[in-house]
Amino acid sequence: MKIIKNKKFLAKPCEPVPKEKFDWIRGILHRELLIKTNAVGIAANQLGIPYRAFAMRYEKRILVFINPKITDRWGDELFLKEKCLSLKKQYKVKRCMYIRVTDDYHTKGHTMALTNYAAQVFQHETDHIDGITIQTRSELDGKS
Numbered sequence: 001m002k003i004i005k006n007k008k009f010l011a012k013p014c015e016p017v018p019k020e021k022f023d024w025i026r027g028i029l030h031r032e033l034l035i036k037t038n039a040v041g042i043a044a045n046q047l048g049i050p051y052r053a054f055a056m057r058y059e060k061r062i063l064v065f066i067n068p069k070i071t072d073r074w075g076d077e078l079f080l081k082e083k084c085l086s087l088k089k090q091y092k093v094k095r096c097m098y099i100r101v102t103d104d105y106h107t108k109g110h111t112m113a114l115t116n117y118a119a120q121v122f123q124h125e126t127d128h129i130d131g132i133t134i135q136t137r138s139e140l141d142g143k144s
Contacts, residue, residue, distance in 0.1 A: 001032055001047045003085045010045060010086055013131040017044075017051040017066045022105055026064045029055035033062050039085055041121045043128035046086050053105075054125035058118055066105035068126060074098045079141070082124055082134045091138040095120045 004010060017025055025044060033042050033055040041056035053066045075098035083090050099119045100111045114122050127137055 001028075004046050004048050005086050007133070009048075010128070010133055011131045011136070012045070012050065014045050014050050014052045014129040017053050017104070019104075021051070022066055025049065025051055025053045025066065026105065029053060029064050030062050033057065036085065041125045042085065043125050045128060052129045054129060056118075056121045056125055063106050065101070065103040065122075065125075068101060068103040068122070068129075070099050070101055070123070070126060071111055072100040080120060082120070084124075084134050087133060087135060089135070091134040092141075093134050093137045094141040095123050099123065
């Protein structure tokens with residue numbers, strides 16, 4: 001599938017994934033991240049699918065999160081350089097290094113702690129489905 005670069009489309013917050021579409025969207029995201037070996041994560045809206053879901057590489061596996069939420073953040077916030085499949089430039093954005101997350105698929109309503117790089121990737125992909133690109137996040141953080 002082609003990566004969406006249209007900023008208007010990417011700026012729209014995504015809709016929750018209905019339960020009957022969980023397996024369908026999980027399959028697409030898993031397959032696309034396998035194909036895009038240079039990527040650490042991919043959000044559904046980057047593939048033209050306006051749903052709250054993404055896949056990310058984590059400890060040599062691909063995890064798919066459906067209707068994800070960050071439930072807690074703690075510890076240091078750092079300005080980190082990030083790249084994106086949908087944008088040409090690299091941007092500096094502020095990310096928390098410790099987060100607790102949940103979703104309707106992978107964690108099945110339980111929480112999971114993510115730290116460091118995994119926390120950064122989860123926040124990047126969550127921003128995507130909230131309609132926030134790293135360019136916008138950089139501007140919000142005052143680093144553009």
